Amino acid sequence: MSFDVSAVRTGFPALAAGTAYFDGPGGSQTPQVVADAIAGALRAPLSNRGTVTRAERNADDIVHAARAAVADLLGADPRGIVFGRSMTQLTFDIARTLAGGWTAGDEVLVSRLDHDANVRPWVIWAERAGATVRWIDFDPESGELAVEHVTAQLSERTRLVAVTGASNLIGTRPDLAAIAEAVHRAGALLYVDGVHLAAHASVDVAALGVDFFACSPYKFFGPHLGALAASPELLEQLHPDKLLPSTDAVPERFELGTLPYELLAGTTAAVDFLAGLGGSSAGSRRERLLASMAAVEEYEDGLRQRIETGLAELGPVTLHSRARHRTPTLLATFAGRSAADAYRFLAELDVNAPAGSFYAYEPARRIGLPDGGGLRIGLAPYNDDSDAARLLEGLAKFLG
Template sequence: MTNESAYDVGAVRAQFPALKAGSAHFDGPGGTQTPLPVIDAIADALSRPLSNRGHGTAGERNAETIVADARRALADLLGAEPSGIVFGRSATQLTYDFSRTLAKAWAPGDEVVVTRLDHDSNVRPWIQAAENAGAVVRWADFDPETGELEVDAVRSVLSERTRLVAVTAASNLIGTRPAIPEISRAVHDAGALLYVDGVHYTAHAHVDVERLGADFFTCSPYKFLGPHMGVLASRPDLLETLRPDKLLPSTNAVPERFEFGTLPYEFLAGARAAVDFLAALAPDGGGTRRERLAASSAALERHEDALRLRIEEGLAAFGQITVHSRAAERTPTLLLTIDGRSTVDAYRYLAERGVDAPSGSFYALEASRRLGLGDDGGLRVGLAPYNNAEDVDRLLHHLAGFLASPE
């Protein structure tokens, strides 16, 4: 268990109404529970006058303020500029939008690199865009024994025709965190752009898009205590070079030219509140929001890593369980399979006992297949800021019960 003076998990849990239902949630990688400040921010946005953005009426001004505040908050979270923050319905939608826009500059014979470690939302849009442009798709593989995606695996498929490399900063299936800064250098040396799926990574690490070297970086606030939406960060000057298809009357300003239709203002208010909630977890509470986010992320990593070790030590006693999350650098997310038993059955057994740990491939189809698990995947156990030692003990206790139960 972590040092409570540095991270008070009891105080954190008190902010989550959903926890009163009594379940131990290990389903955070699919979407976290929501704290009261986020719920209140969404309700507050909807309770005040609200209209399309403008400066004439109270509703217009409220909408403008919500959007500006959300851009600043997400820029602080990601180490980006507010004018480089693009909002969308989901990270998948944003990736499809940007794949179509970027592919306008591709020609037959150009090359695009995707990896077998990624969520399909950072694979299929690029494959389909490449097919439409006549470009060639090249695959970077990971080692299923170690879970590692090495820089050399990416470097080996780069060429002078490479236009873009799409790679995850953290696998949502097995937690692997590739060395993105090193991959970025190799990609940029080849003259290509780097599109990073940061959806799982952002929930478990302090993000610095400049240090990572990502030309485009996506995340989803609902994976870090916020509402269901997507966010993309890029350099404003790079965004200025792109011309998405859009409605004629809609603005051509960056980043708004990439945001189609009216933004979900209440969700933007919730996303800003989620960032502020995370910043408030900083042990000393001082400094800028960006500095507090760095401190809170460090405290969260210590807390979650301690719980992950507790789970791994407990799992080691179960001879029937194989843990596929093995990379040296990884998030607190474990993929398990059980010799002779269905992980779907395990998921149902645990759910009936108030332990939420789902089974599947979670859209990481290529990774699941590469691990030899087909499209079925395994049981995924993921940690979030509100998990505690009691949750872990319940998980291990009921896993033991499942293993002892008749098939």
């Protein structure tokens, strides 16, 4: 299926100003249709969910539509889609709930490759429960996290394994299906931070075999909130803290307070926008999403390779993104020059490529990043050849 980047770009008002955005891993730009959906929800009659008034029905319809949309995106059951303020908040909530069943001697595995949002909640609640935290390493030279890294730490006392679907720092994509199989053989649960993965590849939670998959719509053109996919049967077994009069139904028992209906409307619009990136209106939304994300992955990978080739010609550049299977995310450092200085230099040229460690505290330390971190070049489906050329020209000037 073809991918028409020129057509895609027309949907983003922010691109009209001429800035080249390579900061998608921190949050993508927003299509007009998503902004319109948010505004439309706020303009329509709206109240707490119910079935009596039009305002109540509007709110209820928005919630059900958003659950269906995210389920289509992730290959999940709509009855197992939980919304929250952020992926971080959802992970803290699930960690707190699961930790209620952990005791001294139980083990929780976290990885050195992960964003801190999929590390610290598990460390905090494991320690409070008296459980032992074990660390999954990765190869700092290749950036690979293999299933063997996981199995080396598994035991009969393992209760949960937390691992990323794709590193937000260096792009590495671990083999989630193989990891899930190993984790389940040990009798443990697998929690996946899918924030960076869901923006760049098709996801099938059921086929992968993961127990929890968390993501953030604002990384794939939506508004700022978090979403979690799990089987309804698993969620039925968990009993989170909640208010006494709030429903005990799944998935609502995990959603504290009133949901942000306007943001959910924007999330549905973002998923629909993604489903249209492949240029076809045939088939179900899930089928169109699979085709679109395959086209996105092929397009972004080609653009990534062109940028890598250009960076290699610049001289004193070290690329830390080396895994065989990865997202279009490059982390670079420069001999004798600060990544933060490169970030500011490029910004003056209207090229946004930020510097830092991006809350990926453990992998940044493991690969030996300097205090200022690295320059992260993250692609999105709206990046084109002219963006890449401007980035490379700007870095050539910066390096003299």
